[in-house]
Amino acid sequence: xxxxxxxxTEKMRRIKAARDEMMKTKTEEKGLIIVxxxxxxxxxxxxxxxxxxxxxxxxxxxxxQFIKGARATGEATFLRERFVDECRLFVxxxxxxxxxxxxDRDIAAAQNGWEIAKAQILDPDIQFVLLDEINIALRNDYLxxxxxxxxxxxxxxHMTHVCLTGRNAKPELIEAADLVxxxxxxxxxxxxxxxxxxxxxx
Amino acid sequence: xxxxxxxxTEKMRRIKAARDEMMKTKTEEKGLIIVxxxxxxxxxxxxxxxxxxxxxxxxxxxxxQFIKGARATGEATFLRERFVDECRLFVxxxxxxxxxxxxDRDIAAAQNGWEIAKAQILDPDIQFVLLDEINIALRNDYLxxxxxxxxxxxxxxHMTHVCLTGRNAKPELIEAADLVxxxxxxxxxxxxxxxxxxxxxx
Numbered sequence: 001x002x003x004x005x006x007x008x009t010e011k012m013r014r015i016k017a018a019r020d021e022m023m024k025t026k027t028e029e030k031g032l033i034i035v036x037x038x039x040x041x042x043x044x045x046x047x048x049x050x051x052x053x054x055x056x057x058x059x060x061x062x063x064x065q066f067i068k069g070a071r072a073t074g075e076a077t078f079l080r081e082r083f084v085d086e087c088r089l090f091v092x093x094x095x096x097x098x099x100x101x102x103x104d105r106d107i108a109a110a111q112n113g114w115e116i117a118k119a120q121i122l123d124p125d126i127q128f129v130l131l132d133e134i135n136i137a138l139r140n141d142y143l144x145x146x147x148x149x150x151x152x153x154x155x156x157x158h159m160t161h162v163c164l165t166g167r168n169a170k171p172e173l174i175e176a177a178d179l180v181x182x183x184x185x186x187x188x189x190x191x192x193x194x195x196x197x198x199x200x201x202x
Numbered sequence: 203x204x205x206x207x208x209x210x211t212e213k214m215r216r217i218k219a220a221r222d223e224m225m226k227t228k229t230e231e232k233g234l235i236i237v238x239x240x241x242x243x244x245x246x247x248x249x250x251x252x253x254x255x256x257x258x259x260x261x262x263x264x265x266x267q268f269i270k271g272a273r274a275t276g277e278a279t280f281l282r283e284r285f286v287d288e289c290r291l292f293v294x295x296x297x298x299x300x301x302x303x304x305x306d307r308d309i310a311a312a313q314n315g316w317e318i319a320k321a322q323i324l325d326p327d328i329q330f331v332l333l334d335e336i337n338i339a340l341r342n343d344y345l346x347x348x349x350x351x352x353x354x355x356x357x358x359x360h361m362t363h364v365c366l367t368g369r370n371a372k373p374e375l376i377e378a379a380d381l382v383x384x385x386x387x388x389x390x391x392x393x394x395x396x397x398x399x400x401x402x403x404x
Contacts, residue, residue, distance in 0.1 A: 005305060005306070008305045009304070009305070028396045028397060029396070029397060029399055030391075030396060032391055032396070032399070032402060034402065036244060038386070040383035040384065040385075041248070041381065041383045042238060042244050042245075042248030042251070042383050042385065043244075044251070045247070045248040045249075045250075045251025045252055045254075045255070046243070046244030046247040046248040046251060046385075047247075047251070048247075048251040048254055049244070049246070049247025049248060049249070049250040049251040049254070049277065050247055050401060050402060052247075052250055052251070052254055052276065052277055052280050053247070053275075053276030053277060053280070053400070053401050053402070053404065054276070054401040055276075055280060056276035056277065056279045056280035056283075057276050057400045057401055059400070059401050061401075073255075074254065074255030074256070074257075074258035074259050075251065075254055075255055075258065077258045078254050078255070078257060078258035081258075082284075102211070103207060103210045103211075104207070127401065128401050128402075161399075161401060161402060174388065174389070177389060178389065178391040178396070179243065179389060179390055179391050179402075180387075180388035180389040181242035181243045181244050181385050181386065181387060181388065182242065182385075182386040182388050183242075183244065183248075183383050183384075183385055183386075184240070184383065184384040184385075184386055185382075185383060186237075186376065186382035186383065186384050187376070187379060187380065187381060187382040188381055189232075189234055189380040189381050194230045194231070194232060194234070194380070195230060195231060197231055197234070197363075198255065198259045198261070199252060199255050199256040199259055199261050199263075199329065199330050199363060200234060200236065200252060200255070200330075200363060200381075202255065
């Protein structure tokens with residue numbers, strides 16, 4: 001073993017020891033409030049990636065889509081056709097609000113979605129609930145942020161994970177959450193005239 | 203219709219018109235070089251969310267995992283058990299390097315992964331390739347960044363999407379990419395002593 005390799009091995013050994021020590025203190029298991037926000041891509045797809053993990057681990061889960069109802073997304077089709085037993089899917093939105101142009105209908109759809117969301121979160125059979133694009137409904141004040149945060153903090157079962165996605169997450173929600181990721185856009189092909197494409201965007 | 207509702211309807215109509223106009227210019231379809239980087243969560247899970255979309259749209263796809271081989275991840279199990287026909291899965295890494303403590307073996311594993319990756323990208327049957335955690339291999343100089351970028355820019359078939367994940371994406375890769383998202387950590391439960399949990403982290 002030459003010097004460089006020996007130094008590398010020793011450095012990696014120290015990192016592993018430090019990491020093992022750190023991870024020993026990570027003993028708590030609890031259901032998390034997870035927020036994926038920001039203007040970048042991947043907020044919903046990361047949520048659906050966690051749904052994929054749940055299905056793999058046989059953890060019953062549910063998805064409530066708040067806004068995307070008007071467009072058939074790949075992930076909704078996928079869950080409906082292939083995983084109807086493993087993951088409950090509720091499509092409650094009627095499309096982005098600039099498509100519907102009807103605020104009262106948007107509010108009613110969001111409220112309906114929230115009632116479904118609460119029932120799924122409270123259901124003891126369900127271990128993970130994805131509230132896809134709920135931040136849009138909160139941002140537009142279709143739902144009351146205080147009610148949502150209060151419910152998550154006081155009524156969510158201890159071991160249930162809830163993931164809330166959408167840009168412009170409200171500060172109250174970020175404050176209440178355990179795990180918050182902001183997806184930041186560094187570069188986007190729309191700028192160069194490339195349209196939304198299946199597999200990538202929907 | 204009262205005044206507020208009328209104003210809302212008019213505003214939404216204007217936004218929809220502007221958006222429709224903007225989207226008309228987005229006519230190009232092309233395979234994208236997509237990068238998910240940053241210290242936050244969701245880089246891999248957003249990649250796997252896109253795989254889910256591809257499977258839903260019957261787009262044949264492939265995943266090459268560069269680093270996570272040592273741990274059975276939910277998404278690998280999921281793909282292997284359920285989607286062996288729709289998505290090819292190659293687990294080439296032997297775990298994070300602080301686990302292996304053997305630089306030569308890490309380099310050999312990464313090089314092997316890259317050979318597989320090139321073959322999948324060049325395969326005309328495959329429309330989307332996820333190179334999971336390849337940024338770690340690039341960052342550690344297990345792979346040559348110039349070779350990887352040159353291959354993506356000159357040999358990737360025009361319509362094939364390639365998604366590269368992992369923190370610390372090299373500037374050369376970001377420069378070459380069409381779509382770059384940085385996942386930023388705003389809050390993480392490890393800080394509070396909560397351990398990695400299935401469904402969420404793996």
